[in-house]
Amino acid sequence: MMESFEFEGPRGRVRAAATAIGAAAQPGDVIALEGPLGAGKTVFAQAFARGAGVAKSVRVASPTFAIVHEYAGRARVYHADLYRLSGPEALDEIGLFALGADGLVVVEWPDRAGDALPEGALWVRIERTAPLRRRVKLQGEGPRAAALVAAARAAMETAALRRGGSTE
Numbered sequence: 001m002m003e004s005f006e007f008e009g010p011r012g013r014v015r016a017a018a019t020a021i022g023a024a025a026q027p028g029d030v031i032a033l034e035g036p037l038g039a040g041k042t043v044f045a046q047a048f049a050r051g052a053g054v055a056k057s058v059r060v061a062s063p064t065f066a067i068v069h070e071y072a073g074r075a076r077v078y079h080a081d082l083y084r085l086s087g088p089e090a091l092d093e094i095g096l097f098a099l100g101a102d103g104l105v106v107v108e109w110p111d112r113a114g115d116a117l118p119e120g121a122l123w124v125r126i127e128r129t130a131p132l133r134r135r136v137k138l139q140g141e142g143p144r145a146a147a148l149v150a151a152a153r154a155a156m157e158t159a160a161l162r163r164g165g166s167t168e
């Protein structure tokens, strides 16, 4: 069954959702981050890594040139940026999803991977709605994507209640 959840807001709200997803993630989970240049994919990946237990003292930077950066959190965190990937075959050489089987994988520009992304991945689509605001749509198939969507939804609802506002 397809699970989905959508919200909109400033960077703190995007980061809160990403941190909640990182905290709920389990080895084998794959997060695919879509959106144009400057959408906020790296901002999301950084907060995801913090939620997954990567220490604040460790700088999480975009791995554009290295393709994949690896961090130690509760589990290994693999942050990939496929923008410069020459093609889906190059991904086999890197072995991203084999590596990631025992870790948490967060991927920018997942469309570069063709159909190599696992079926149970959580897809995150980020769109700019104003200079400092983004709309974030989460969706995926299967139990792991559903659990991650639920974690983000719960975090967004809790934050809204704290502000005394509605969940919109």
Ligand SMILES: Nc1ncnc2c1ncn2[C@@H]1O[C@H](COP(=O)(O)OP(=O)(O)OP(=O)(O)O)[C@@H](O)[C@H]1O
Pocket: 009, 010, 011, 012, 014, 035, 036, 037, 038, 039, 040, 041, 042, 043, 044, 062, 108, 131, 132, 133, 134
């Ligand atoms: N609500 C928001 N959520 C996320 N980022 C935001 C938001 N508002 C403003 N920003 C800013 O947008 C920029 C997003 O940059 P980021 O590097 O994360 O984008 P990206 O999608 O990874 O780009 P690229 O395609 O180059 O990898 C940052 O400067 C960030 O501070």
Ligand SMILES: [Mg+2]
Pocket: 041, 042, 062, 081, 108
């Ligand atoms: Mg980026």
